[in-house]
Amino acid sequence: MVTKAANIQEVKCPVTGMLQLIGGKWKPIILYCLRSETRRFGEISARIPILSRKVLTEQLKELERDGLVIREQFNEIPPRVEYTLTELGKSLTPVLNEMEKWGMENIIAKR
């Protein structure tokens, strides 16, 4: 009988644990997009056009909940919302850099 890990606390494998935080289809791309600078919601959306705004909202909420990004809302008209990586989010930079490098060498360079 297979016993499932009920939540992240129980996972012993570092890669599995990590994937529970950023394993979504979109999260690495969003983090990659925020890697160098603070960005507004609309900016992120424009940079990842294949991602619907509804899903982007959901993913950003989860990233905020998990302590990887900070959401700052300015009470202006029209509204402005900015997203920035936290220290934990920034600590993912080496991972994202390796992913970028691999993608460059093995996908982008091959066409």
Place this chain on the structure above:
Amino acid sequence: MVTKAANIQEVKCPVTGMLQLIGGKWKPIILYCLRSETRRFGEISARIPILSRKVLTEQLKELERDGLVIREQFNEIPPRVEYTLTELGKSLTPVLNEMEKWGMENIIAKR
């Protein structure tokens, strides 16, 4: 109007391109499991018990199709099947290492 990238050829972002190959919920874990050595199907399954064998089969097929692993079948009774990383699969090692390191430092070490 949003135009979707119909397939991997059209993607310009290296991270997006990479995620189309290994972006599944399980693929990084499977590759991580194969990182150091050739393993039999049952071994992989035992090491990732929360993953059903049906899904493992599917994921391995996709990884083989995408040129990341090699499947070797021995016509013995009972059958034996071994999976090994290809050169392309091995080239992911730095990414997997960074993921492991981050998971160790930021998830495993915090309990």
Place this chain on the structure above:
DNA sequence: GTAACAGGTTACCTATTGGTAACTGAGAAA
């Protein structure tokens, strides 16, 4: 004669993901 072995496949079902379209808010521009 039937159960176990390894590595699946298949049928069937549910859960999760993700899409579109319509709507919200206050102010500013036409």
Place this chain on the structure above:
DNA sequence: TTTCTCAGTTACCAATAGGTAACCTGTTAC
């Protein structure tokens, strides 16, 4: 007066992911 702005929210629907259980192969051990 209507429309536009930005950053969502909501309702609803479709597609995908993933689960369980039963079955397959041919040989060997009980």
